[in-house]
Amino acid sequence: MNPNALLAPYAAKSETSQGRQYSEPPPGNRSEYQRDRDRIIHSTAFRRLVYKTQVFINHEGDLYRTRMTHSLEVAQIARSVARSLSLNEHLVEAISLAHDLGHTPFGHSGQDALDECMKDYGGFEHNFQSLRVVDELEEKYAEFPGLNLTFETREGILKHCSKKNARALGELGQRFLERRQPGLEAQLANISDEIAYNNHDVDDGLRAGLISVDELREVELFNAQYETVNRRYPDLAERRLIHEVVRRMINVVVTDLTRHSQDKIDEASPDSINAVRDAPVLIGMSEKIHEQHIALKRFLRERLYAHEHVRNVMEQAHQRIVALFDAYFHDPARMPDQHREIAGQMEARHAEAGRARAVADYIAGMTDRYAIAACEGIIAWGQ
Numbered sequence: 001m002n003p004n005a006l007l008a009p010y011a012a013k014s015e016t017s018q019g020r021q022y023s024e025p026p027p028g029n030r031s032e033y034q035r036d037r038d039r040i041i042h043s044t045a046f047r048r049l050v051y052k053t054q055v056f057i058n059h060e061g062d063l064y065r066t067r068m069t070h071s072l073e074v075a076q077i078a079r080s081v082a083r084s085l086s087l088n089e090h091l092v093e094a095i096s097l098a099h100d101l102g103h104t105p106f107g108h109s110g111q112d113a114l115d116e117c118m119k120d121y122g123g124f125e126h127n128f129q130s131l132r133v134v135d136e137l138e139e140k141y142a143e144f145p146g147l148n149l150t151f152e153t154r155e156g157i158l159k160h161c162s163k164k165n166a167r168a169l170g171e172l173g174q175r176f177l178e179r180r181q182p183g184l185e186a187q188l189a190n191i192s193d194e195i196a197y198n199n200h201d202v203d204d205g206l207r208a209g210l211i212s213v214d215e216l217r218e219v220e221l222f223n224a225q226y227e228t229v230n231r232r233y234p235d236l237a238e239r240r241l242i243h244e245v246v247r248r249m250i251n252v253v254v255t256d257l258t259r260h261s262q263d264k265i266d267e268a269s270p271d272s273i274n275a276v277r278d279a280p281v282l283i284g285m286s287e288k289i290h291e292q293h294i295a296l297k298r299f300l301r302e303r304l305y306a307h308e309h310v311r312n313v314m315e316q317a318h319q320r321i322v323a324l325f326d327a328y329f330h331d332p333a334r335m336p337d338q339h340r341e342i343a344g345q346m347e348a349r350h351a352e353a354g355r356a357r358a359v360a361d362y363i364a365g366m367t368d369r370y371a372i373a374a375c376e377g378i379i380a381w382g383q
């Protein structure tokens, strides 16, 4: 069967891809986007996601989401919506699996700390770093640096970008300067990320005992499903009840997203991925569900991410990243040989900013537990 038979005209297609930075022979029996997905799964950065924080530090418990399980949940949501909208499932999967590859250890506090350390050297932004990982930092192939992914996958990975970085990126950064949209697969992976973490953070927050079912009942999206489940299964044990509620919440949002996006696509009726890029954002929830989704996001920000326990752990994480950066930046010999050599080469080209970037790349690539061990080594060494 023609692999494009199930794809809408506005979906990304392997044959009309804008291609790779280094040209390669076409893949044998895979599409270009399947090849991208496979390269991402085989990358070192992907494997490290197992030991990187989503909200809870990796050693806090075995049942919390990590960046890896988060990325898999994003891909699951995005693929099911892609199929309903006749979009390219392989592309959306590749983008979803790669979207957090540039994340530092310790989640957002790690990223903020590294950004602070890098403030005089161009800053640090995890989303931009994800692109840097697939474009430059992965060392896998004889013929090119990075993974040499297609334009469409790279376009999807880069969700936001400063004007300065956009200009430096050339064609890929162009849309941020012209305020154009990426393809629908990129738009879908982006919103699936939000749906995934909003819902799994409810589950993880409850599991950790940092938020309660009673508190969550203030949130409409949660309460509506809670009441339905409670009415139907009044004697259900709490763990199963929570799962029933969360899976129904995902279902409500995803069903709404699919319907509303299809309506918007029908209205704009783009006849190609390029027409999509010129149209307004077409993947989104209805106003009513979007408001509920935002209310849940606000609840999590105020009650979970700002919870004293999370803040304390994150404050410690922040200090660790700053300590690592200071140590390596002032004494690159503390880094393993390979990274020390890279720092030397980058310093020769870009002075201190080059050395700082090499240090940031090294730290960003660390898993939580590696960063903790490295920090303990450094602290012991410094004493």
Ligand code: MG
Pocket: 070, 099, 100, 193
């Ligand atoms: Mg994410």
